[in-house]
Amino acid sequence: MSGRTLGYGDLTATDAARLPSKDPDRSTTIRLTADSSGYVHGIDGASFPDTSPITVSEGERLRLKVVNDTMMFHPIHLHGHTFQMVGAGSARKDTVNVLPMSSVEVDIAADNPGQWMLHCHNTYHLETGMATVFSYRA
DSSP states (O other): OOOOOOOOOOOOOOOTTSOSSSSOOOEEEEEEETTTTOOOEEEEEETTTOOOOOOEEEOOEEEEEEESSSSSEEEEEEEOOOOESSSSOOOOSSSEEOOOOOEEEEEEESSSOOOOEEESHHHHHHHHOEEEEEEEOO
């Protein structure tokens, strides 16, 4: 069998799935971190529940840059939403692999109010703190 591995740039959302064209209202960056032992993970140097929430207002379009400052890959998952990849195709996803020492940007339409978890889908990274809350302002 022959073939090739697809990358995010190879994936394009259908017209029905693509976010409506709109510039982001705001951009923010989070950094995926781990201590030197590799057994404590976090976001922006803090481990859940001590991480700062990502706050949004209903109707807002947020551009989120996720920077991986570690030597491990992290499949970052957002509950309650999908997001659209920026710059690497236009795939709609709810989980994105962030490779070691790299970054991805995604656009999120804040259209499902509540308190939602954003976390690494590698269970031991989640269990040691790589999580935060995607939180709607009241």
